[in-house]
Amino acid sequence: MSTAALKVALIGVNSPGYRSLALGFLRAHAQADPRLSDVGFQTLDLDTDADPWWIAWRVLALDPEVVALSVTCWNARIVYEVARIVRAAKPNASILLGGPEVGPIAEDVLRAHPNVDAVVRGEGEITFADLLVALKDGAEPADVPGVTARRDGGVASAPDRPLIEDLDNVPSPYLSGVLEPVDGSTYLETYRGCPHRCAYCFEGKGYGRLRRFSEARVAAEIDFVATSEGVRSFSFIDPVFNLTPKRLKWLAEHLEPYAASGIRLHTVEVDIESIDERSASELKRCGVASVETGPQTVGTRALQTCHRDFDRAAFAAGVAACRSQGIRVETDLIIGMPGDTAADVLSGIDFTISLDPGTVQLSTLHVLPGTELWNSAAELDLRFDPEPPHEVIATGEMDYLELRRLEVLGNAMVSVYAARVPHIGTGGALA
Amino acid sequence: MIGFATIEVGRGGLPSCRLCVPSVPMAPRSSADVVADVRRVAESWAAGPGPNIALVGGDAFAHPGLPSIVSQSVALGVERVRLQTSGAPLAAHGNALGALRAGVRHVDVVLLAGDSGNHDALCGTEQAFTAAVNGMAGWREASDEDRHPTVLTGTVPVCRHTLVHVPAAVAAFARAGAIAVHLAVSAHAAADPALSEWIGAGADTGVVNGIWVSVEGVRPGTVPSLHERSVYALLNST
Numbered sequence: 001m002s003t004a005a006l007k008v009a010l011i012g013v014n015s016p017g018y019r020s021l022a023l024g025f026l027r028a029h030a031q032a033d034p035r036l037s038d039v040g041f042q043t044l045d046l047d048t049d050a051d052p053w054w055i056a057w058r059v060l061a062l063d064p065e066v067v068a069l070s071v072t073c074w075n076a077r078i079v080y081e082v083a084r085i086v087r088a089a090k091p092n093a094s095i096l097l098g099g100p101e102v103g104p105i106a107e108d109v110l111r112a113h114p115n116v117d118a119v120v121r122g123e124g125e126i127t128f129a130d131l132l133v134a135l136k137d138g139a140e141p142a143d144v145p146g147v148t149a150r151r152d153g154g155v156a157s158a159p160d161r162p163l164i165e166d167l168d169n170v171p172s173p174y175l176s177g178v179l180e181p182v183d184g185s186t187y188l189e190t191y192r193g194c195p196h197r198c199a200y201c202f203e204g205k206g207y208g209r210l211r212r213f214s215e216a217r218v219a220a221e222i223d224f225v226a227t228s229e230g231v232r233s234f235s236f237i238d239p240v241f242n243l244t245p246k247r248l249k250w251l252a253e254h255l256e257p258y259a260a261s262g263i264r265l266h267t268v269e270v271d272i273e274s275i276d277e278r279s280a281s282e283l284k285r286c287g288v289a290s291v292e293t294g295p296q297t298v299g300t301r302a303l304q305t306c307h308r309d310f311d312r313a314a315f316a317a318g319v320a321a322c323r324s325q326g327i328r329v330e331t332d333l334i335i336g337m338p339g340d341t342a343a344d345v346l347s348g349i350d351f352t353i354s355l356d357p358g359t360v361q362l363s364t365l366h367v368l369p370g371t372e373l374w375n376s377a378a379e380l381d382l383r384f385d386p387e388p389p390h391e392v393i394a395t396g397e398m399d400y401l402e403l404r405r406l407e408v409l410g411n412a413m414v415s416v417y418a419a420r421v422p423h424i425g426t427g428g429a430l431a
Numbered sequence: 432m433i434g435f436a437t438i439e440v441g442r443g444g445l446p447s448c449r450l451c452v453p454s455v456p457m458a459p460r461s462s463a464d465v466v467a468d469v470r471r472v473a474e475s476w477a478a479g480p481g482p483n484i485a486l487v488g489g490d491a492f493a494h495p496g497l498p499s500i501v502s503q504s505v506a507l508g509v510e511r512v513r514l515q516t517s518g519a520p521l522a523a524h525g526n527a528l529g530a531l532r533a534g535v536r537h538v539d540v541v542l543l544a545g546d547s548g549n550h551d552a553l554c555g556t557e558q559a560f561t562a563a564v565n566g567m568a569g570w571r572e573a574s575d576e577d578r579h580p581t582v583l584t585g586t587v588p589v590c591r592h593t594l595v596h597v598p599a600a601v602a603a604f605a606r607a608g609a610i611a612v613h614l615a616v617s618a619h620a621a622a623d624p625a626l627s628e629w630i631g632a633g634a635d636t637g638v639v640n641g642i643w644v645s646v647e648g649v650r651p652g653t654v655p656s657l658h659e660r661s662v663y664a665l666l667n668s669t
């Protein structure tokens with residue numbers, strides 16, 4: 001029988017094959033908080049292809065007093081359905097949400113979803129722990145900085161919580177034993193924030209500046225993961241793996257012995273335009289098997305609207321440098337960027353295919369809460385689905401019909417590129 | 432856009448409207464001539480990712496030297512081999528998997544209509560539609576079995592007799608898992624007063640089923656201009 005004063009279930013509804021690193025951080029920090037020493041935590045990492053009723057069954061089987069769910073645009077509809085079922089089955093359980101889909105629009109979420117009790121806004125570790133303390137002590141959740149919650153029949157938001165100054169104060173999910181390294185689905189975070197300010201992206205989560213984990217912390221995590229039994233590949237979730245030449249050199253020096261023993265890094269995100277022969281060589285020393293990069297669009301107006309730089313020659317040189325080291329390149333393009341015409345999108349597809357990067361990926365714009373596009377959609381004549389995942393419906397340049405035609409055409413072009421017999425030196429992966 | 436250098440493997444053997452152009456059996460070119468063309472293309476390739484070849488002119492599976500042509504093409508560095516066929520040979524035991532394992536990644540099937548009654552009547556061959564559908568299913572199954580990315584596309588030769596069958600033919604390709612259909616409109620069909628309705632319906636049938644429809648041989652404005660764009664480019668290799 002459990003002796004916990006409070007039983008907390010953390011629920012990740014992830015893309016198949018992934019686990020929620022965010023929930024790992026939340027739990028590692030909360031478990032280490034002495035105020036919560038009598039709280040029991042359990043994590044369920046489930047897939048987005050699971051039925052919400054089945055997810056609810058798994059949650060309710062834990063008999064939790066608190067159910068915390070991480071929400072993205074991809075799992076939001078499922079999460080709201082799970083919340084509805086869990087609330088009906090266990091009315092006294094507190095249902096808490098956090099994550100990029102709900103944080104920036106917390107009050108709207110609570111008004112639209114009566115089964116949700118509170119939303120953790122922004123960086124979650126300290127806020128979540130304080131919220132659990134408040135729930136345990138019977139205090140008012142809406143008084144916890146960073147929380148939006150119900151109060152007096154309405155919705156109230158406490159002030160924002162300042163960012164964590166020293167990220168090393170957040171325990172590592174891996175080193176603390178919360179997350180076990182698993183081959184292929186282990187991701188490390190070495191800094192928070194993003195050096196770019198792309199109008200469509202929430203990867204920087206509004207943090208505004210970069211904060212880094214110490215080299216000692218990152219090195220300890222790498223050592224632990226790379227020497228874990230059965231782990232032959234892992235990756236980093238950092239928005240830009242090659243953030244600076246100095247940092248890349250440090251990573252290469254630390255990762256090289258593991259790469260030499262066959263450990264590979266899959267799909268790290270890079271600024272491809274800053275990759276030359278030297279940095280491609282450093283990536284290879286790191287054991288990088290594949291990189292993911294833009295350009296997202298090559299249309300001048302969309303680039304300007306979204307505050308993105310694009311240097312055609314440097315991009316091509318970066319792809320070539322990676323390929324010369326046997327590193328696969330996944331280039332990403334987005335259909336429906338404000339300012340882009342159909343010709344711009346097709347030009348982007350033609351450009352990326354012409355580089356023979358290895359993989360070309362197309363996606364349709366999702367106008368995400370908290371992004372500049374979300375906030376200035378009307379001004380940009382950008383129409384999108386208000387329900388998650390907030391797919392674009394029409395832009396000032398393309399109507400709904402043209403967007404859908406472009407999706408079909410673009411995906412067919414990418415399929416034609418992908419269907420090939422790779423020959424050594426052009427399509428081969430790092431052995 | 433990916434370019435394919437066209438290399439003729441012969442003439443005939445593909446479905447055609449018997450009311451317009453009587454179909455003829457495949458008359459193959461010599462394998463040596465075909466491979467010589469492949470070698471020339473591979474050695475001088477400068478058209479982006481590739482080299483890529485499209486074996487055209489007739490049903491490639493009716494060429495007795497096809498296995499050798501494909502394997503030599505791959506040995507010469509060809510990355511994408513595209514074949515055109517009636518589809519029926521792909522249903523024969525082992526053909527689809529054999530072609531895939533030899534290096535074929537792109538198959539283009541010719542249909543004249545979207546049901547057996549009309550397709551068979553138009554091409555003059557009983558059970559031709561069923562055989563084509565079974566062949567396309569065989570190609571998809573082989574692709575799934577070997578986990579190779581492959582492409583299935585379709586071609587509809589649009590004459591005044593096949594025009595009314597375009598939407599159903601596109602739907603048949605969509606059901607078979609094709610990613611794109613090319614409508615090659617004849618001059619006679621292009622003058623048909625009902626052209627834009629049938630071609631437009633075919634294009635829309637494609638979009639709602641997630642399959643791209645490109646149109647060749649019509650006046651600008653017949654369909655939204657995006658449909659003038661194919662998912663690949665056939666390049667003259669001579």
